[in-house]
Amino acid sequence: MSSRILLRFLALFFTFGLVTTACSSDGGDDTDAAADTSSSAEGDSGDAEPPDDGTDTDGTDTDGTDTDGTDTDGGDEPDAECPHENDTVLLFGPYEANQPAGVNWRAGVEHGIRDVNESGGILGCQIDIEWQDTQADPDISKQVVAEGAELDPYTIMGTVFSGSTIVNMVEAQRAMIPQIVGSESPAITDRAENGDNDFIFRTSFGGDSGAPKLVQFMVEEGVEKVDLIYKNDEFGVGGAEAHREAFEAAGIAIGEEIVVQPEQIDLSAEVSQLAATDSDAVFVFFSEIETGAFHSEVAVQGFEKPLWGADPLTAGASIELATPGSADGARSHSGVVADAPLFEDWLAAHNELHPDITSVDHNNIKGYIGVYVVKEITERMGSFDRDAFPATLHCASITVEDEPGVLLDVSYDANGDVDRESFIVEVVDGVATVIATVPPLENLADRGC
């Protein structure tokens, strides 16, 4: 008898608890969100603490110069106030903590943020960044960016993996937050594919804008017929497609086309097919793993055709995975190369800041440049105006005179793709060496500007 009464009481109680919980909103209060942010930033990015501390102390040390900087800036634009608490501007960084590419990207971005903060921040606001691991998983990266967008960051810095970016860029677009990515898949900036995404920006070439340059160089080298071998994923298929068009445009005939499964270990059948053709060269679009196996197999079967390809063909990781000496002579086109003499000073500074990263590559540089692109565009706008950001960056050119931090002159097209000077690299004695510099295409007018 009494237990029934008790039960009814409990039922009422549950319903009350339920309804109140369900109706309580989250993330609405700024104070709450900010408190969460700071606490999770401390708790979660343990290895990021040294640079954080560094910026903090730097901030206090150079306070005087900082205010000077803001004063001069403020003279032009008195309204420019920092969008986030404590005179900071918050960025959000989704990255692949379990992949070298992601870790390098983060290191590059952190390096850029440190340099920007030391020189007074953006419009006098110190940059703060919240990192989240996407585990290189597209679904998780989508979720991470959706959560990150709720922090109301000024821009989103990442991700590097094309497969992730293409999934998570929808969330950034929905939240109307500019997203600076390190991915190279052509589809990312293809307006037909990405649903007219105005908010996506690269830091390096997409497969399609790099292609004409490399092909031009190959024509100069006297290549007339080329075989294509590429791996069957986002990166390989997209890249091969872009290069196929470029070859056709440049009048280079295409011989055999061979598709390889991702992470295929036995390439002997494919290599023997390539050996049997009458082409002058082989064009390779693999990641590091397949490239290593490919170099080794080519050495065994011994064909003499020169190998051309994308970044990974001459990347340090590929050379390491191949049998010694087998990668020599391979040539590739690289957007940014960490080993280029141009970047010597930058590399020294980077190694000093992140001594634990042994394989510094283009991803570090891309991250670094990304931060300076944000800075330069914001200063051009004169305020932290997220809505005007895309319009300002589209079709913009940033020269090293404007902003030394971008390292190389760079121009954006109407889709968020970039164009700039780039390099042809050849493996000599097991080391990737720059053998030529390729000028930018300078045909932005053709690409929607």
Add this chain to the structure above:
Amino acid sequence: MAESVNVPQSKAADGSDALDQPDFENRRDKIAIVDRGRLSPSLIALVSMLGAAVAVMPVGRAGFDGVIGLWFLSVLLLVGVNVAVPLDTRNGQMVRWISTATFVAFMMLFPIGKSGATMTDFGLFAIFGAVVVGMNLTQGFAGQVSLAPAAFLGIGSYTSVLLDMGEEVTVAGVTVDLPDLPFLATIPIAIVVCMLLSVLIGFPALRVRGPWLAFVTLAFSLLVFLVLNNEDGLTRGSRGIRVLRNDFEIFGIDMLPTHNFYYAGLFYLFFSLTVVWWIVRSPWGRALKAIRDNSGRASSLGVDVRNYTLLGFAVGSGLAGGAGALYARQVEYIEPRSYFVNQTIDFFLATVAGGLGTLAGPLIGGSLITLVADYLRFTGDWYRVWFGLFVMVMMVVAPEGLAGSFNRFRAWVQKRVDS
């Protein structure tokens, strides 16, 4: 297999008799049937799980404030009442219905005032939950391991998206104009396609007992991946397809916003639960349970083991296919990699960890791979390490899973109270 060691063998060369061969050992599955297919108090374990997920939501979510505290207190009380009140009594019935109603109401009311990211997470929970519910029917009730739920998820996704886009596709040189169907109509088509395919591969594989279905489905899911990845004319290969949630409207309500779309997923989750609950409480369910308990005896009583098992597998696969249609809209981008074997392993572990052969188990398991995984993201991939360890320990210590363990705990408490 191990059970064969002391068992007289069928000598039929083609093995067609073998499925129906009785077990002379008095065989009891290690995976205990504790739930008996009823709406069980382990729902409460789920509700508390969700409560935990709500309370500890990372970045930008609600902190542990007074309201959440109240919610926690309610859940604790609910758990207490469930543990204390015997289910067979009238009060027990009432507790059961209150628990169920609480869960349903919670899932329905939760989105109010919640952010988009939270609802993305819960939407994924609802959809993956439905897949795990289906997998649990195959594995927990029909007693066969299917390693193809991710493949069926993929088939469902691609079927639905391709029919929804209504573009021209080319397979093996043949070009077909696909009809442009409304999204809702593609869901049943996805379900039916998956059921037919699963019957096609399951019928021969279930001819003999053993882990053959596991191997066949494993090979099948690899083949599906190859086809999705390579048939450029059909699926656009590894470049994937961007999916738009544009023509999805129910009673004039646009289901496109994340909050509304969550309800579509939730509805599908409830639909899957209802299907499984209905099957389990129907004579079919009794037959499935009998097969799992002692398939030889069941077959000698007229229970067609192969057909029932096959149907359990087909329904489970069909539910995964329908979930795939929703999943495509949830992530708004489909590519073959999402449907590779590692996704299956996630579903598999969720099914087991939640509790085989229970109704609430899949929900707990589903929350483990979506909500709890989201919360544990700060550990990087370490949580996957612990998840693997957890599953191993669970199989040794409590093979009935979390839901089953809760039931066992409850039975233990009540025994103590009685004596």
Add this chain to the structure above:
Amino acid sequence: MEQFLQVTISGLATGAIFAISAVGFALLWQTAGAVNFAHGEFIMVPAVLILALGTQEPTVGIPDFIPLIGGANIGVALPSAGLPWGLLIGFALTIPIAIFLLGYLFKVSLVDRLLQPGGDDIPLVIATIGLGLFLREYVHEAWFATPQPFPSVFGNGFWRPGGVAISADDIGIIVACTIVIGALQFFIKRTYLGRQMEAAAQNAETARVLGIPVNRMVLLTFAINAVLVTIAGLLVSPAINARWDAGINLGLLAFTAAIIGGFNQVRGALYGGFLVGVIQNWSGAYLSTLYRDAGPLLLLILVILVRPQGLFGRAEERRI
């Protein structure tokens, strides 16, 4: 013709990789009734250990087992005298570790508890899937996320007789794999200990009555499996690198090879492996590189449907 020979020979070499991976899987299934879904990881872990213990530059250390203890770099560096000494030392050091971890511990903590006579094998299937995840992700998190180059014990030499390129590694692995599997077959069929082992596997009760120490025999099976996976790790890693996720593909191919060949025959793994490797290469070269993996998979499905005991298995010993 040259291309055909080339493709076939390298298919055999790849097949040897599958065969040596499959044999341990088949052995455990045949003699202990344990279907090990973590078998791929069982090969990957020794490969990583060999690299950690024996590379000449000990860049890969012992990971942070417990974050509090921290990592220790205990790689063994030896001067090279034409032979990959470091690799062999690493191999020798890995064998006892593998026997303990992948043999004894695996048997005692999982198989003994989950595989009971007359019981279902599904719990063990589930637990080994969990184990595979654990090992994979552990190596991923604690050791390295990128593929590590792994030198071949047979060196990098190659010959090109008559236009067909053959590398030392290919020949080495084909020969080594055939010898290992042949020796195992000889051990089981021709030696007293091996026959005892088989008897214990086929009918534990009778064997016990006959005075065979059944438990010790089963343990021996697991120890042999541990040695086999270590050898496999040493042989296959030059081709596929030491990687945390190598186990997924290796495991799948090992199942395929073992089931196609016939899992109740150790020899079946050898034939199955070669068959899968050659079919894969043939379909890659002559049908479509896109579907080079599809051939073996279709064959697998066909075999399960038509001849579940495998192409080279014995029907009369089939266990259902």
Add this chain to the structure above:
Amino acid sequence: MTKTVDNEPVVRVRNISKRFGGNQAVDDVSFDVTKGEILGVIGPNGCGKSTLFNCLLGQYRPDNGSIELDGIDVSDWSPPRRAKHGLARTFQLLQIFETMSVRDNLKTAAQEHIGSAARRLFMRPDMGLDGEVDDLIERFRMAHLADELAGNLSYGQQKLLDTAMALVSKPAVAFLDEPAGGVNLTMLADVEQQIRDLNVHDGATMVIVEHNMEFIFALAHRIVVMAEGRVLMEGTPDEVRNDPRVVEVYLGGH
């Protein structure tokens, strides 16, 4: 003992043989089962009785020979199909669904014999079997145990339940493999009473393998004696009791 036996055979077993490797387990066995009778099958251990049952009910495929039910050759049918057409059985070792209630055990045994697969999915869970099942439970004096898990019953009760499961679907012939095996003396009379009761009142036809001679001689109308896979002799209990060959077989068997 009243013998109300029609002469029309309901099951016709012809020339069943089954060989395991070198062991001829069943060798050319033929007999008929007439409607309404209780046919006993006896013989020493290992004489092939259980193998014979497995051949007749489809668990094994015999090397040759046939079994006809009501004139239809069912030799190629699967066990469930035979069961649905009226060949029910129990096993030598107790085989019940331990994690299901007594009532559910019986419903499972009965449900496949009525309705279509679709009806089994969409009908009420009890399929209108409640009354029938409860009657049977009542008759087996297990009413107080109806909702108990079968695994919690005593061995004798489980054995009784096992037998009841074979009979609940009112099969044309029920093949009972040692219904009295392992049952204690007090329960034994009970089992015997139930079986006779079902035979006399419901006209159930049964083939019973049994080691307990007293039990089978009291029940059976006719007895088939098997030895070394063959039918040694066939006759009434009295004839069998007095045949010297039977005695010899049993003594020799030990």
